[in-house]
Amino acid sequence: MAAVEGEDTRLAYRTCPLCEAGCGLEVTLKSEAVHRIRGDMDDVFSHGFICPKGSTLKQLHEDPDWHRRPLVKRDDVFVEVDWVEAFATIEAGLLPIVEEHGRDAVAIYLGNPGAHCLAPMFFNRSLITALGTRNRFSASTVDQRPKEISSALMFGSVTVPVPDLDRTDFIVLLGANPYASNGSLCTAPDFPGRLKRIQERGGKVIVVDPRRSETARDADQHIAIRPGTDAHLLASIGHRLIVEELADPANVAEHCNGLDELDELLAPYCAETVGPICGIEPEEIRQLARDLASAPTAAVYGRIGTCTQEFGTLASWLVDIVNILSGNLDRAGGAMFTKGAVGQPSTKGEPRTGRGFRMGRVTSRVSNTPEAFGEFPVTVLPEEIETPGEGQVRALVTVAGNPVSSNPNSDRLDAALAGLEFMVAIDPYVNETTRHADVILPPPDALQKGHYDMALLNFAVRNVANYSPPVLPLEDGQMDEWQIMLNLAAVFAGEGLNADIEATDEGVAKAFLGSAARDPHGNVFERDVDEMLAMTGNHRGPERLLDISLRTGPYGDGFGIDPEGLTLDKLIANPHGVDLGELRPGRIPDNLRTPSGKIEIVPDKIREDLPRLAESMKRDRQDEIVLVGRRHVRSNNSWMHNVNVLMKGKNRCTMQIHPDDAGRLGISNGSPARVTSRVGEVIIDAELTDGIRPGVISIPHGFGQNMPGVQLRVATEYRGVNTNVLTDEYFRDEISGNIALNGVRVTVQPA
Numbered sequence: 001m002a003a004v005e006g007e008d009t010r011l012a013y014r015t016c017p018l019c020e021a022g023c024g025l026e027v028t029l030k031s032e033a034v035h036r037i038r039g040d041m042d043d044v045f046s047h048g049f050i051c052p053k054g055s056t057l058k059q060l061h062e063d064p065d066w067h068r069r070p071l072v073k074r075d076d077v078f079v080e081v082d083w084v085e086a087f088a089t090i091e092a093g094l095l096p097i098v099e100e101h102g103r104d105a106v107a108i109y110l111g112n113p114g115a116h117c118l119a120p121m122f123f124n125r126s127l128i129t130a131l132g133t134r135n136r137f138s139a140s141t142v143d144q145r146p147k148e149i150s151s152a153l154m155f156g157s158v159t160v161p162v163p164d165l166d167r168t169d170f171i172v173l174l175g176a177n178p179y180a181s182n183g184s185l186c187t188a189p190d191f192p193g194r195l196k197r198i199q200e201r202g203g204k205v206i207v208v209d210p211r212r213s214e215t216a217r218d219a220d221q222h223i224a225i226r227p228g229t230d231a232h233l234l235a236s237i238g239h240r241l242i243v244e245e246l247a248d249p250a251n252v253a254e255h256c257n258g259l260d261e262l263d264e265l266l267a268p269y270c271a272e273t274v275g276p277i278c279g280i281e282p283e284e285i286r287q288l289a290r291d292l293a294s295a296p297t298a299a300v301y302g303r304i305g306t307c308t309q310e311f312g313t314l315a316s317w318l319v320d321i322v323n324i325l326s327g328n329l330d331r332a333g334g335a336m337f338t339k340g341a342v343g344q345p346s347t348k349g350e351p352r353t354g355r356g357f358r359m360g361r362v363t364s365r366v367s368n369t370p371e372a373f374g375e376f377p378v379t380v381l382p383e384e385i386e387t388p389g390e391g392q393v394r395a396l397v398t399v400a401g402n403p404v405s406s407n408p409n410s411d412r413l414d415a416a417l418a419g420l421e422f423m424v425a426i427d428p429y430v431n432e433t434t435r436h437a438d439v440i441l442p443p444p445d446a447l448q449k450g451h452y453d454m455a456l457l458n459f460a461v462r463n464v465a466n467y468s469p470p471v472l473p474l475e476d477g478q479m480d481e482w483q484i485m486l487n488l489a490a491v492f493a494g495e496g497l498n499a500d501i502e503a504t505d506e507g508v509a510k511a512f513l514g515s516a517a518r519d520p521h522g523n524v525f526e527r528d529v530d531e532m533l534a535m536t537g538n539h540r541g542p543e544r545l546l547d548i549s550l551r552t553g554p555y556g557d558g559f560g561i562d563p564e565g566l567t568l569d570k571l572i573a574n575p576h577g578v579d580l581g582e583l584r585p586g587r588i589p590d591n592l593r594t595p596s597g598k599i600e601i602v603p604d605k606i607r608e609d610l611p612r613l614a615e616s617m618k619r620d621r622q623d624e625i626v627l628v629g630r631r632h633v634r635s636n637n638s639w640m641h642n643v644n645v646l647m648k649g650k651n652r653c654t655m656q657i658h659p660d661d662a663g664r665l666g667i668s669n670g671s672p673a674r675v676t677s678r679v680g681e682v683i684i685d686a687e688l689t690d691g692i693r694p695g696v697i698s699i700p701h702g703f704g705q706n707m708p709g710v711q712l713r714v715a716t717e718y719r720g721v722n723t724n725v726l727t728d729e730y731f732r733d734e735i736s737g738n739i740a741l742n743g744v745r746v747t748v749q750p751a
């Protein structure tokens with residue numbers, strides 16, 4: 001923080017927590033009110049870049065619909081209460097359900113914004129442990145579980161290679177529109193600028209997308225693929241690399257198990273067969289394989305569109321397979337591994353070995369769907385609520401989630417939530433989901449809490465560490481997010497309303513330190529826990545856990561062993577972040593955590609699912625109309641739609657349709673169209689554009705928030721529909737259970 005222009009003006013620096021890019025913000029405060037937010041020119045990673053959302057932390061802070069005190073529903077109306085009454089209401093409502101029906105009767109759902117907040121990142125586990133339920137769900141099974149599973153199967157932990165944007169000569173983006181999203185599972189502030197610089201240095205950007213997206217418009221080549229066929233295309237590229245003897249995984253070959261199996265497994269995917277399935281000329285597929293192989297360096301990057309489809313895990317796996325075959329995994333300019341400062345499983349424990357990844361240790365009660373990472377896919381949540389019997393879900397806890405908006409067949413989920421006996425939400429808003437809650441516990445807004453992007457900096461295109469302290473204090477009557485979570489955990493654990501959460505917090509810190517001290521490969525092996533705890537000084541809550549994680553991480557000071565190493569205090573002293581350097585090649589094999597110590601090229605789960613991909617090639621797709629999603633740079637799922645400055649301008653919630661399809665179906669530009677799927681129907685304005693492939697329509701997600709009881713005065717006024725009324729909970733990726741949001745079959749008529 002620095003004083004400027006008079007005594008009542010100061011500057012503060014804050015990493016933007018709104019999306020995965022993690023841009024640095026400079027916040028100007030006058031008389032302790034936020035005056036202006038702009039990009040931090042000195043941020044070591046973003047160098048001043050922000051998108052239109054970045055400056056709206058001010059509007060979020062001032063949003064009158066963002067609650068500051070708990071809400072309890074009485075006679076169907078939310079009323080403000082104090083924290084004691086809120087927790088007492090939860091105790092009275094939830095514990096009898098647990099006593100009568102057991103702990104599995106309470107489910108928990110963790111939403112996406114929690115991945116960008118310190119308290120949930122550290123204390124979700126406390127909440128889950130105290131709850132003791134097997135019915136755990138998260139937004140990860142709506143957008144990224146296939147990638148997490150494929151990388152964990154191959155590398156032994158969630159170790160996702162990211163394209164080395166700043167050095168690559170050739171990048172292929174599938175199912176990704178970073179001009180709108182600013183990147184995902186690839187943390188890169190100013191992703192668009194980094195793509196442009198690839199072109200400026202003579203490289204090529206190829207976009208594979210059914211829509212000519214904002215990113216595709218600036219690309220050197222746009223391949224308008226048929227939705228849901230990315231796995232076929234990638235398999236065909238892999239096959240072509242092999243048959244033309246272009247495959248050269250030399251740099252990692254000795255660390256791979258099963259490379260030679262690929263010849264046979266990819267043999268069915270010749271370009272002649274796959275071309276008509278993907279709607280791409282066979283020669284274009286062959287040429288893409290050759291271009292990938294001949295580029296000095298290249299990276300294939302697949303994102304949400306490759307995950308949210310019926311072959312999501314196979315497509316995610318094939319992204320890495322093509323990077324391996326083209327010789328670009330773990331090399332500069334290729335697909336590389338970030339070495340994050342905190343929380344990366346591939347930097348913990350013994351190098352080159354581990355327990356690997358297992359899933360399906362338990363299955364869901366109703367449809368026997370396997371868990372992964374201790375969670376069931378959220379697609380099974382409605383049936384778990386609706387189906388009577390032992391273990392039926394009767395109550396729900398949500399943390400920063402709006403599943404009614406973001407999950408498939410939202411009408412069914414909405415009705416299921418209405419039938420719950422009790423619901424608690426940690427959330428600032430009364431939205432489509434939390435309107436069903438009996439108690440809402442609002443956390444502070446982003447400017448009121450400290451921040452470190454724990455998860456996302458582990459997928460960054462540069463090794464960086466950056467902590468932001470709170471810019472503004474809590475108001476009277478507010479409770480810090482971590483204290484909300486630990487108080488709630490105490491209620492779940494039956495410790496009552498007077499639990500000593502300071503002691504709980506210290507217990508968690510000691511557990512972190514104890515775990516680090518037991519790791520013979522770590523930097524504090526056999527050190528005294530109490531001595532280290534004392535060295536964390538006045539830090540408490542998530543900040544203390546962050547300090548411990550930094551100090552015991554790969555760049556840490558080891559509690560005094562390396563005076564140059566990272567500590568939280570060092571990050572506080574560097575408000576623009578600490579640059580830890582470019583990604584380094586040669587992370588394999590040390591970062592592998594498979595039992596074999598090798599990259600498992602064809603994990604069993606993949607081998608078992610490949611026949612389904614082959615079988616799908618027989619499907620007649622010619623006369624289908626299928627739905628895909630889209631994103632806008634002014635949106636962030638559903639939860640930024642109450643910010644007026646972002647919602648101004650022309651209606652963004654339109655159905656994009658190709659003029660040929662529109663003409664055939666009798667639909668004109670701007671006229672209402674009726675879109676129907678197996679599960680639902682919406683009426684939406686048509687937008688005719690030749691920027692979408694014939695046979696495909698696109699509707700953005702996160703709209704249609706004008707449901708009874710929602711208290712979002714800007715969002716509810718916005719014209720739009722919820723695309724998840726159309727998506728189908730039973731149309732999903734086989735391995736992960738992740739919903740297939742793309743490729744949903746629909747019919748379209750004039751309304």
Ligand code: SF4
Nearest residue numbers: 016019022023051054
């Ligand atoms: S790109 Fe993401 S992190 Fe950067 S300013 Fe925009 S919302 Fe914030």
